[in-house]
Amino acid sequence: MTDTEWAAVRAALPVPAWLEGRGGQPEGYCHRQMVDAVRYLVAGGITWRSMPADFPAWDRVYAFFRRWRDKGWTAEFHDRLRDRIREAGGRDREPTAGIIDAQSVKAAASVPAASRGFDGGKKVNGRKRHIVVDTLGLLLAVVVTAASVNDREAG
Template identity: 65%
Template sequence: MSKSNEQEETLVFQSVAPAAATSNSGVSRCDCLAHRFGNAGDHPDRAARYPSDTTDAEWAIVRAAMPVPAWLESRRGRPESYCHRQMLDAVFYLLDGGIKWRAMPLDFPPWDRVYAFFRRWRDRGLTIELHDRLRAKVREDAGRDPEPTAAIIDSQTIRSTPTIPVATSGYDGNKKTVGRKRHLLTDTIGMLLAVTVTPADVGDRDAGQHLIERAGARHHRIRLIWADGGYTGFLVSWCAAVLGLILEIVKRSDDAEGFEILPRRWVVERTNAWLCRTRRLDRDYERRPDSSEAMIYWSMVMLMRRRLARRPG
């Protein structure tokens, strides 16, 4: 395939990127935008060697869903100097292995460049953008509409490390745990719709109001949300009066003994279990709550890229 034809290759979401006159990249097997139009060719390729590395099939899916860099649309910034695939694999390695940023292996780009990539995507909303595009594809493959009409909400208390600022940490009296709470809103197949991270002493109703309001601004078709007994009270009437949606409380039977699978609620509980498979999320190590939220989105990106690459056909 000629170089001109390669540059005209259809990238589902990146097709809006303007054509570049020349490429600064050297010869490389990678087809990311940083290699094709940026300066990533100044750095060598790396061989995949870790379980968290993106396979070629997974990369084809992720590449098509990645946001177009601002510098490629002549908006701001300068052409990136490191391969997008290497940057993603570095973030995935940190998540999967639970390592410190400074412990990044030498075959990845320098740790401070990887962290700068993570921080830039967090602050500009690019992590959520990539996540939401992959989630829409997962829903389509499951025979569902890309935008959900129903959701499930729940929270999970996670222990924090001593490096977490006191102002963003708290004590959960019910779980007898010092740390933070992850408040998740998922669709009916367990894909993440929104997340907010708070100190552990913040109540479910207060955090749930903020989370549902945030999700409602991005997912206008949601009309029904299932929740546990921790969300009873003013939140039910607030959802109906302000957002026009039903918050249905799914309670455990008073006669039930031992473990009981509750309708709908088990879906979000499974998502919490998926997240805890990622070692970086086993505890909260992030100094900033929005970094914790970004890590959760990246964890779901890892899960969805594998699921989409395994689909038949």
């Protein structure tokens, strides 16, 4: 991540409690290192344990990611960045229109049968992801269902 990108990202990150005097312990790693590590993992499609030695230990990066995900900070961070892009494009922060699409994907054998289904139209046994984007193509919502759920019910 370039310094310019980091400046934009840093302003959108939630402020840790210990910096605002609400208690807690300072974190042991820089947020930039952690965000870079998670971006590397997602972009490369690698496993957590395959994290290169240039980043903090994989278990620390995973703990960082898990904490942010569980507290809802990942979604909040995404929404803040989306709002900034919409405002930079001269649009309202909240979109007034959305586009819904669905895609059926095969599920691995390790996926529980209770969360899988058969999509008769696509001839796929697996799951279906339903995605809602605004008119700029920015993500608003994602729902994963069994492939047997039709698009009207999921929408």
